[in-house]
Amino acid sequence: MKNILTALLLLIVAVPKTAAQELFKNGELTISKLEERTWVVETADMTTMYILEGDDRAMLIDTGTQCEDLDEIVRKITQKPLIVVLTHNHRDHAGNIRFFDKVYMHPADTIIPIDIIFEGEYKWLQEGDSFDLGGRHIEVYLMPGHTPGSIILMDHSINASFTGDAFGSGQVWLQLKPHVPMNDYYASCARMEQLMNGHNITKLYVGHYPYVKRPLDINYILDMKVLAKRLSEGDTTGAKDYPNMGIDIACKNPMIVANGQAMIVFDPENIN
Template identity: 45%
Template sequence: MKRLLLLICFLLPVLTAAAQEGLSEPPRPPVYTAADLAVTPLEEGVWVIETDDRTTMYLVEGTERALLIDTGTHPAELDRVVRRFTRKPLFVVLTHAHYDHAGGIGFFGEIYMHPADTVLLDRLPKYEGRIRFIGGGDRFDLGGRVLEVVEMPGHTPGSVVLMDRAAGICFSGDAFGSGQVWLQVVPTAPVSLYLSAVRRMQRETAGGIEKIYCGHYPYQRRPLGADYLADMAALAQSILDGRPTDDAPFEVESALNCAAPRVAYGGEVSIVYDPAQAR
């Protein structure tokens, strides 16, 4: 018993110091699981929905309405899963129209997306519902919580970020992905365009956005921060300057790849791009 008390006395200051240093909390366990997805609360009124192919959706609830960000690749009964957590009127908003973020739109009669991404709709299952277009500055008022649309083209022409400025959080889709951003997908984007988007994101988040919840949360298990944006900006600039810290052919096969994509690395971030459109 004496040894146990001594151990506690030794560990208590260590644990207290660790807490004061702001060490991140361990991920919360899921509160709902099914064969192809899991739902986990992130903070008050915010849940992450992860599918078995590591795609990510977010459910955000206010006092009057709720908002589903993206619809995954092919989740079963997604509408019923959402209704397990909220019965409030629901907005469904796409950060972009790639299949792994828009494959489940058929569960809903109305979706919101940026018009520039309509060029990607022919890659999705035929959608019979209503499409409503959004643009920079549009706001979704959920009651006590407002999400603002900010345009961030690069990964796709119509990529958007949804910002909850009052809560200090945002949802970035793949515009600012899980450590790696793809610019080589059709239609490809120049690195210069992406760098402009990163700079804009840095300005937008400087006003109090501390957490960036990205489009493939399972790879991170945590929100991204300002350091991630700084690293991405530095890497994009190094590509434009012709001096990436590390650069190699991108070997992952995808029907969306350009002819000869390359990947540049900078610390914990990387950018896949079309060298023919680097600038």
């Protein structure tokens, strides 16, 4: 455990930080401007949301774990009609959907058990869907691994993708149930590399931004791809025990392994 925490600390310390312009703060969250018409919401429990604004509409990416009156807080940033999109269906990304009438999510994540009361409407996303915010188009790509229905949202206007937990925030959790084969996760990493190269995507805004305080880049994806490939072939060299942290949907005896900037937490008994 000590070695794992030391590795995480070294990773976080080694990452250059990017100053963001703080615009709003209360006891639960801080909102800062990242770049033009793009804001990050960092919560006290280290979860992350993003607010994007176009000429006609705005988008909230993820809803955090527990933030009171999130709908009203978003209105401190934008008054434009709001589209709410979940990158995946875990509580730390979907916890506040009750404040909204409609949320978008990939249907593959409906099999994830989540104890959240939501009286609104789910709108199902598919690969290739896009949102027109007005002068700003956001494209949806399915990237299974962390969950079966994990998506990333590509934004050509700022050469960035908002990745949720699809590729982690330094480390990606693949020890969770329902299990996605490591071969499938490797395919997601390889595809993300191709998309970044083919669409000039230079920045990855991840699902737990407070841990890194900057966008990650293609070198991170390359490190993650190599690591996923190794694991998919059964090579667990250097893997160490990782605490299951009392999470109901985690395997009993997870392990963690690193390659460069990337770390993967996995179930050694259920890799593929």
